[in-house]
Amino acid sequence: MKHSDTLIKLSIKGEENHWPLSFIKVFNNLQELNISLSFINEDEDFEYFKDLQHFTFPHLRKLNVNLPTKFEPIVVKFLENNGENLEEFQSRCKCKNSSINRAVNDHCPKLKSLHTIFGENLSGLLLRNIFKKCKKLESIEIFRRGSNLSGKELLKIVAENSPKNFHELKFHNYYAELDVEDLKSFFISWKKRNPQKSLTLNFKNVGSKKNNEMKEIINEYEKIGVIKILKV
Template sequence: MSRQLDYDCLDKIFEYLEEDKTTLHSCLLVNRLWREVSVGILWRNIWSFKYSNRVDVISQILSTLIACLPNGSKDLLFKNGIFIETPTYKPPLFNYASYCKVLSVHKIDQMIEYVLENHHIANSSKYLLLQEILKMFMMNQIKSLKSLDYYYSGGNPKRDYYIHFTGFPGAKEYLRNLSELYCSSNIYFKFFHEISQICCNIRTLTIRFKDIISNGLENLIFSQKKLKHLKLIQDPDGMCWSEIIPSLTNHSIKLTKLYLCSYSVNVPLSFIGKYFKTLQELVLSFKSEEAFLDNFDQLQYVTFPRLKVLKFLDECPRFEVLTNFLETNGKNLEELYVANNDNSLNLDIAKFCLNLKSLYTIFKEDEVETLRAILSNCQYLESIGVWCDGEYLNEKEFLENLAKYSSKYFNELRICYVYDGPSEIFPEELEEFFINWKNRIPRKPLSFIIKGCCVKSFENKKENLDVIEKYKRLGIIKKFEIEKFSEE
């Protein structure tokens, strides 16, 4: 007699598939129990769906939301000439909108615009359709929306284009426990004033700075009581965040993660050392080398006693300045990401950052001794990411040293390919590395990630993939992935 897995067991299994929307969608079709378990996980954040057929997926999501609309909304849309086919004329099996813990006004707006264009419906109908869908979310008896994504991509939004969804019935209860907000600085000012009154416990706040900073944004920031993570992104033509810095002083002790991204030259960083010395994570993504060279100097001698994670995603400070910073703060770092590097800085990493668990850095082809120094000195290192083509480190030498000198905790290897050439490593060399890894005592199973713009190194080298599969079966490799840079 066959036995079925119960609801709780299936729920735990499907949780691991949360990012794999395609597989979760397939689970809907197995039977009633699988459908009941998977539907909530699938729709929790439906906007993160990675689709291969843009038209089909966008149309399906939007038509399903329209099917969930109350009859009054459907009649209003029909009277205004908005008719989009739904999966069924009967009421849907589930109230799909009620499962959404993430609401992306921006994504819904994009979906509506895309579908209206494909149905040859006037774009002037967009705001009515968006209004009715948002109204449905607010009235859906959900008491705890987790995340709201709402930003305006244009210039100065006109008042007529702002949908006053915070005033819909049920909106205050729906938004009260919001913990994540993603917004742009140019949203109509009433939104910021209303959200400030409703939501005071936002923990993660992301602001994309456009060419306007609306009144009320400062008050929104100041009014938060539990803000832990702050991300400020300045668009190429956007204003700088200088204007809102006074409102950040209220969070000087509570803030643990700060992410700054800017294209501008005149970007202040001194406020970090003044107000946020208790940061645990600092991520800087600066597109202008000139701005970064001048501004990070202000932080080189500041002590951050709790700093565990430091990332420079694009331009880096001058190496002598970063050396001063690492000499002061390197001993506490557990994760370091440096996208632009030289041998002297790598030697400083080996000298000052002895407690690292994760490192992403760049080694040139003549820096094998420096790699060896880092692997030997950083005895808690669990993960490393390097580049291995062109002028950078040779794959064979890298793997040989990794197997010989890496710490007993090491378990994750990331190799990035910048160029589009073939892999220089041969199957027998790859196999030798895994044999050496197999014989390590103690040994941890490896996660092996290959990354690049056009990753032909392994995709088109069947013999290397065969070696990978062999050691996956033997349990030496825990996970193997090939990623594109564009997937980040």
Template sequence: MGIGPLVLVGSASVLIKINWEVIIPAVIKHSQTITKLQLYSDDNGLPFSFVNLFTNLQKFIFSFIDGVIFEDFKKLQYANFPKLEILKIPYQCPKSEYIIKFLENNGKNLKMFYVGEKNKALSSSIAKFCPNIRKLFIIFNNDEIDILKTIFINCKYLESIKIWCGNGFLIKKEVLETVVNHSPSNFHELKIFCSSSSDVSPEDWESFFIGWKNRIPKKLLSLTFIDYIENNENLEILKKYKNLGIIKFWTKGFEEEEMDEESDYYQ
């Protein structure tokens, strides 16, 4: 298997794609000036513990495809990045205990965390180590609604969350109840990927929107439904509260959402 590319976004926001063997020694020379970094590869044995030299990193994207083994992340878990605000691991994830240790060291200043992993210990660690998080994507099991509640209570600055519902993931009705009753005052965006038909009735939506309307301070709620469409009866309720200025909502395909996420990597 060939050596994959390293993608770097430096302080001048210049995108570079080049072979690891060629670029790593040169990059290390500029480790104090690089603030945005994406690593991408499909190779098992790539050394990326050199990243711990990038002490001014503000954005770190770790894009390794499924099947890659991350032995070198065992060293990186102890690194300290005092300015790190954005951490994204959209595909294959290192061992959860490594990520948890990484969050223990670096979660305090994180404003965005995106991880495509379903692990109870990892989900629970967010409330403990990421108190200043603003934007979050993580996958919960269907019995972990209390973890979402704890995140809402402990992460006082959380503004946006994207989650999966249905078929072994969270129950959407429970998510809505938790959002309206426990999300912090700055919260205003909910993205739901639903892998099964809706378990929310028109009465459930009505109750949710009334509860949201009565929250203080009042916030316009942005709802995005990914890869599914509510039934006509529920859509009428959504449109009603959109016209009342309580919410705005969109429906997007999974691929469209993934493309939007991908483009966001390079901002």
């Protein structure tokens, strides 16, 4: 196939895709793969898509997937085959992501950036293990979807267990449950880290909770360079 050796980035997007994906296996030098598909009928049997789990791309560095729930096992198998050299992984799959997060923990040791969904079965232990296994992780974005992991516990784990080069935390649907003491405790713990590195925080889906005390404690630690707030 023409350009099979020179193509390094591929995006497959659309509401429906009924074409076999076997054509992409010839792109041996692929470095970035984006697959975003939404299906009108999720009960349909997508046999043509299952080939993806058997493909290997030795140079793949970035993977972005946004797929229906039933594709979770395929994504897991794909990570087993291609996670070794991944540096950036984004999962917006419409599922609980439990097995995908475990696959990240088991098969993506060189990951630097992770965007994932925390479903109801995600525990603090798994997040700690991800930090332990992914020693190069610098940034994580967490979308909360029914997770029992509280915002206070999440911040504690980040402060105590994230790798030494970690410097960016983005989280959705956590800010409203945090109070001043939660933030202060986190900022104090982060300030004590060695080596000291300024942390960029991005609170998303904030809602209406934004009192003066919260703003004051954020401003205090932002002024001394402990944190940098992108959005509150």
